[in-house]
Amino acid sequence: MDPRTPWQALTRPRFPFGPWPWRAVGYLGSGGLVGAAAGVVLLVLGVFSLFLVGLPLLLFAGIAVGHAERLRLRIADLDPAADPHRVPAAPGLAAWLRTRAAEQATWRELAYALLLGTVLWPLDLLALAVGIGLPAALLSAPFRLAADGHETKVVKAYLVTSYPEALGAALLGAVLLVALAYPLAAVAGARAALARALLTPRESERRDGIGEVIASRARLVDAFEAERRRIERDLHDGAQQRLVALTMTLGLARLDAPPDGPLAAQLAKAHAEAGQVLTELRELIHGIHPQVLADYGLGPALADAADRSAVPVDTDTAGTPRLPRAVESAAYFAGCEALANVGRHSGARRARVTARHADGVLRLDVEDDGRGGADPSRGSGLTGLADRIAVLDGTLTIMSPPGGPTLLRVEIPCPALSESSVSSSPRTASSSGRG
Template identity: 55%
Template sequence: MRASPPLRATTYLLANGVTGLLTLLTTLLLFAVGGVLAVLVAGIPLLAALTLIGVPVAGLERRFQRLVDDRPLRDGHRIPPRPGLTSWLRTRWTEPATWRALGFATLLMTVLWPIDLLAVLLGVTVPVALLSTPWQFAVLGDGQQVNVLKTYPVTSWSQAVLTCLVGVVTLVACVFGVVLLARARGLLARAILTPPEFPVNERVVELARSRVRLVDAFEAERSRIERDLHDGAQQRLIALSMMLGLARRDAPAGPLADQLSRAHDEAGQVLVELRDLIRGIHPPLLTDFGLEAAVLDLATRSAVRVDVRFAVSERFSRTVESTAYFVVAEALANLAKHSGADRGEVTGGYAGGTLTVAVSDNGRGGAGLDGGTGLIGLADRVSVVGGRLSLSSPAGGPTRLIVEIPCQTLQASA
């Protein structure tokens, strides 16, 4: 069974009063010891620890809040990115929640704890002293005189009874006063410790950052798969193809030789498809030689003649290069399948902190983002890295796709 509101309010004020007093004594002790040892440098960590004294105090306050408010008090602390004391300290010292907790602890140990303890002391002792006046007059005063609260003399039974009645009124007033004070104290602590609502613009920034992190993780996983296929399955297929070729050469003419020949041809076809798959996951040419060489390779393998005037010798992050590469790959695929063009062009460069890629053709035009050509996926992918995709494709042509990605070179970001 849950305790009554007056008892919970009294417990809340008493717990906060004791916590504030202990916090004050601990702070003074750490400050004194740290100040003495600062000459030997050993005291500097103790002085730095004083800035974190609000963290446990705020943690206790969140527990005490349950006595006066059913709503949970949000923590506001971030989870350290890595295990260990250094990561924990860096996170705590760089987050607003720590400084809000320090402000609350400072207010608690300088102003609030005396008020809390005094409210509990007066709220309990004054009504008890007034209500027990008849008993004090009969037992302690021996029916002659008793000093209530050490100040008010009671010399008759009528005064004792009247004082007891005043004690009843005082008890009611103190109960309401303690409950009201406890709730006000709880609201004050909640106002100080509650983290502000996440602004919409910060939510957008955090969402964008999370999308970038997901893309980076995706690119890393693609690179791992490409490496595993290249170093594992592809090498095994090459070895298998060589073994089949040797077996076909040594086998006598007949059905067995024919079967080995077909198996050797099939292994070669699988190897070609696997190489195309690896190139589609993350082309080794892009990793080894950069965006300019990879774009030139795409144009060379295109079914439609494509002129290239794309001069980019700089190297960028894996995500940026991969995004630009697959934009060109998808655009050239659409050019060959849907445009009806007999000629295309890839242009672009890097200037002013922006990587620009443009793909155009002399086809029939009429392309759109909703035409089922994968352009919406490209637009989403470009937006993740902070870029912009624009498309111009009037009926009758020509079609021009432009992608602009703000980025830094690897040399500049190093």
């Protein structure tokens, strides 16, 4: 495995001849430049902050330095440095400032910026002066002696008056250049480790961020399910009822038309087409959010899907409690997609659907005795379902060796709902009058 930091690279035999010594020089040299500039800016803003005018600007400067240092960290640390800041809950500069002022990461960035602008950048340049400047001065001795013609001083201390002495100094400089690459890289590694410790998220901040992501995903799932229910309700109460009325009107018109005339034939054709459209719309509504799932839960809904399968299906869903709507919907459609794939691709003679809820986890298994070799990447429709289940912090696993059998397993952590919470949850539409 290739080294990711100077400290890891130090253990490699070919370290002096690889890129890491130059990465260390680049990191420390750029640190000197950035630190000196940051020191000037922070000094000016510090004077203004004494009058409370520059305090927001001082915070902003710390954030800017932190961002620049996370980018510069890639010179000496190949692992990306994550941004520790949260996204503000509301748009606008005021919300952004409130969020940043309340974050520990903001104050750590300011502390790092102050440390960089006062202490770290002189240390960076001092390390470079020893690790690069001293060997360079020794290596240049023959050239400076040739330029002077008589004598030259090496490192302001040793007088060189002959070429053998100058070549000896140059040889010593070459040895030092290789030898000092090790401590120079160690210093760069320490600087990079300090920057990562102060400028990247702490473990508690990562957990908070993960919690926010999970909550956001849950809100998205709830919004998605609410939109599905709205579409289903609008289709049922709007388009379906109009089609029922149209079908009845066409049927009455057929009774009034002469039985053997061309009008009767056209009305019969229109009546049949309207009936077909009504049937397809009912199937569409059932696919969007089946009423049996809303009224009776996952077990009866899976049994209903099994009854409509092209392959005979045994079901074992007894005792499955009512679960959160998003979980029931995701598991139901995963089961339906799996049964559809069994009918289309597997060549199976029989399938089995099992659903259990235990220890706070729903497990749904769909098995078949088909030819196996199922591959979700070939457009089976399960990739999108896997993403949807992942939003619920669940997993979708497919075990399908060539020759079969095939097992699709869905596992979603979720609590069982009490009867009171089920009865108080909103329904997608009335269970009566489904035309």
